[in-house]
Amino acid sequence: ILNVEQSPQSLHVQEGDSTNFTCSFPSSNFYALHWYRWETAKSPEALFVMTLNGDEKKKGRISATLNTKEGYSYLYIKGSQPEDSATYLCASSTGGFKTIFGAGTRLFVKA
């Protein structure tokens, strides 16, 4: 059984701070790593899907890196804004196309 762990569980930052959080996953039979942004009362929104070791992806102020050998991914937010407040989910897909989600990191950005 896969375990996808995210840390921290929650994070409070001030507007303008840069922040990052971690997703760790089993590295065996790895296929893809997904990051989602989930605002309250909305649908989770796909941010990135990464497949190759060393992948780095960027979308505005948000970026992510992937290390498939050691089984971790970092999500970075530069200059956090209140509208970045959300739960950030990661999910790992295996070669059998089974996808397991982490419990998420809840980010609160104070103005």
Add this chain to the structure above:
Amino acid sequence: GAVVSQHPSRVICKSGTSVKIECRSLDFQATTMFWYRQFPKQSLMLMATSNEGSKATYEQGVEKDKFLINHASLTLSTLTVTSAHPEDSSFYICSARAGDRGRDGYTFGSGTRLTVV
């Protein structure tokens, strides 16, 4: 982009009654949809994979007679919680993949908060 519409967003029902939750893919065909359940502060847990025109595949520990899944068309999957009990109170959410298996992100519905009283 791909959109999945899920409703109702919130439902309160009496113990013993059944509740149906619908998920529709609005601008793409979803041969496969996924149903998840989430308890407070826990991960999204996959309950079942819904396949258009065939029986759903349930995860270990999920009662197929309790959680009836129907995927009668390429754009609609339904989850019916039968004879609901308070322990079925949870957040249920569906997702679909519009593209290549595993390499494209999932498109999610907005979820249904079920409360059984």
